Amino acid sequence: MARHVVAVLALPEVVGFDLQIPPQVFGQAARDGQPLYDVRVCGLERDVPSTAGFALRLAHGPEALAAADTVIVPGTHYVPARRDGVLPPALHDALATVPAGARWMSICTGAFVLAAAGRLAGRRVATHWARAAELRRLHPELEVDESVLFVDDGDIATSAGLAAGLDLCLHVLRRDHGAEVANAVARHLVVAPWRDGGQAQFIDRPMPADGPGDTGAVRAWAVEHLDADLDVAGLAARASMSVRTFTRRFRAETGTSPHAWLVAQRVARARRLLEGSDLPVDQVATAAGLGTAASLRAHLAEQVGLSPLAYRRRFRRESA
Known part of the structure; x- marks a missing residue:
């Protein structure tokens, strides 16, 4: 049986922390020693700068999107989406190759890319709490919820900032293959299988x-x-x-x-x-x-x- 293909789309400047989450979570998922996912980190170009002071040499180009069962966009400082709420034609064309019925996910500010691509229209979505106002301004048609760690809307799933990407990916893994597989991955990563509450607990405001x-x-x-x-x-x-x-x-x-x-x-x-x-x-x-x-x-x-x-x-x- 063919493995579920996860395409992780790195756009410059990609948030290095976010980019590593899907390969770590889905790449570790296995049953009876057999991997459950084929994770492919890709980009419009093979060399992509990150926000962490290092550049990445990606294994796959945009062709990986055409084979994807799930597309994940990690956090990014990608200017067209973050500043103007739009995507250039080359990225629109690449995203158009994603098969119908594929699942779309974003981590942190990756939501700006999905929104600019028109994938989030009318949806309730999550992003980093400190970027929620920016996302609302660029895309007033969205219901941006900065109180949650992630939003699972079936074919679309979005997470809050940074470590909330772990919460979302473990949740999706649990939904796909059950708690036993997800818990085994969480143990390997030395993180909790799930966290209580939402990102509201991390927003910079005084306690009562x-x-x-x-x-x-x-x-x-x-x-x-x-x-x-x-x-x-x-x-x-x-x-x-x-x-x-x-x-x-x-x-x-x-x-x-x-x-x-x-x-x-x-x-x-x-x-x-x-x-x-x-x-x-x-x-x-x-x-x-x-x-x-x-x-x-x-x-x-x-x-x-x-x-x-x-x-x-x-x-x-x-x-x-």
Whole structure:
């Protein structure tokens, strides 16, 4: 079976950190010792300068785009897209060779390139929080969300700045091949398989001043008790805070609300149970704290577009 081709498009000046993320994540992904992706770093020209003080000699030219199942544009200082919101004809022509049905992804300011190419029109997208206003100015038709680490819109996926590219690529790998493969790659890279919250926690703004402490200990406790009847009032009491203070601090630290965070943690546990256990779906829902099979079905469909049984069939590895 042919491997899924990932074309990583380096445009000058490319952000070197961003450029290395897709080859590291998708290049390491394997099952039973067999690579799952064919990663090709390409450009309009073979020699591309970076923002890090070194130049790159790329292995592939623009012809790699014509074979791509996924195209990823890393962060870049590419002037036509970043300053003027347009692309020159040569790049338009190269992008036009990408097969219909291919998945498009961007990391950080790579979103400026996809937007200039018309790929993001009407979409909710992410970019680095410090560049969100620039993207809105150039492309007012976009819904730019600087509060999240990434946005997965199915055939289009965009991430926030720099390390958020790891979050997006691991998420896409998990969506393609399940948690076991993604977790193995994360262990190799010595990073967390997923991070809580969004990039709002990294935006340069002061923490709320009212109330002592943080919510980290309560979050750690909640992860161990997801099957319990948890609510915001109970978590706030455990943190010795008022509900208002707890909610403000929680959002400042994680970039999301306590309720949304709990749902995300519960769905993540349900996915691990569906992949790694024989529990019936209703018992998975109970163990994950989602209550009923119907609730699990709704949340899983919203996040990954699959029913619990379809998810288990797709990602469960049968023992030999």
